[in-house]
Amino acid sequence: MPHLKVIPINRADQTRRRLTQAMGTVLARVGFEAATVDLVIAEAGLKRGDFYRYFTRLSQLVAAYAHSGAFWPNAGDLIGRDREKLRRMSPDQLVAAFFKRTLRLLLDRPESLAIMAWEALSRNDLSRALEGVRERSALEFFELMEQDPPVDVDVTALVLFLAGGVNFLAVRSLVTGCVGGVDLVSPAGWARIEETIDLIVRRTLAHGPS
Known part of the structure; x- marks a missing residue:
């Protein structure tokens, strides 16, 4: 029976948090036209696989950032x-x-x-x-x-x-x-x-x- 690799919940939350924080930093620095997945993962200190484990496209991460409370007061x-x-x-x-x-x-x-x-x-x-x-x-x-x-x-x-x-x-x-x-x-x-x-x-x- 193959071994299933399970990612701890707290690690998953930490990775998503690092990605959303990095997304805000990148948008503030380069804007919407120049923002890329590579810039975000470099800012977060993560790998592309970490991004695609939770998001399929960059706009999804921007939406997560928008709803994180960091961008706009709710x-x-x-x-x-x-x-x-x-x-x-x-x-x-x-x-x-x-x-x-x-x-x-x-x-x-x-x-x-x-x-x-x-x-x-x-x-x-x-x-x-x-x-x-x-x-x-x-x-x-x-x-x-x-x-x-x-x-x-x-x-x-x-x-x-x-x-x-x-x-x-x-x-x-x-x-x-x-x-x-x-x-x-x-x-x-x-x-x-x-x-x-x-x-x-x-x-x-x-x-x-x-």
């Missing part, structure tokens, strides 16, 4: 212990809280910000593997909204607009300390951004369009 990260507090918020307060919390968590993820910069330059199977995790995080967070926003406000467009601004400023903070006269290094500078998020959302959702 709803649990954003909510923390404040679920009931958030549930009691008005729509404008909840939307503002979402973007302010997302911004703070992104600033602690320089690797993710570097990947987002590359993402602005190309879209392929690898970049698409990252897209769903952000949408899921937002949808799960906004399930806490118990009050309806004004029917005459395009909330989807508002959220898209704010996401673009927050993501841009977070990415730019990697390479410059100041944009348009706003300090992106000091807490005071980011407080200005957060106050403006509050103002935009409050004037849009609390009162509706004039």
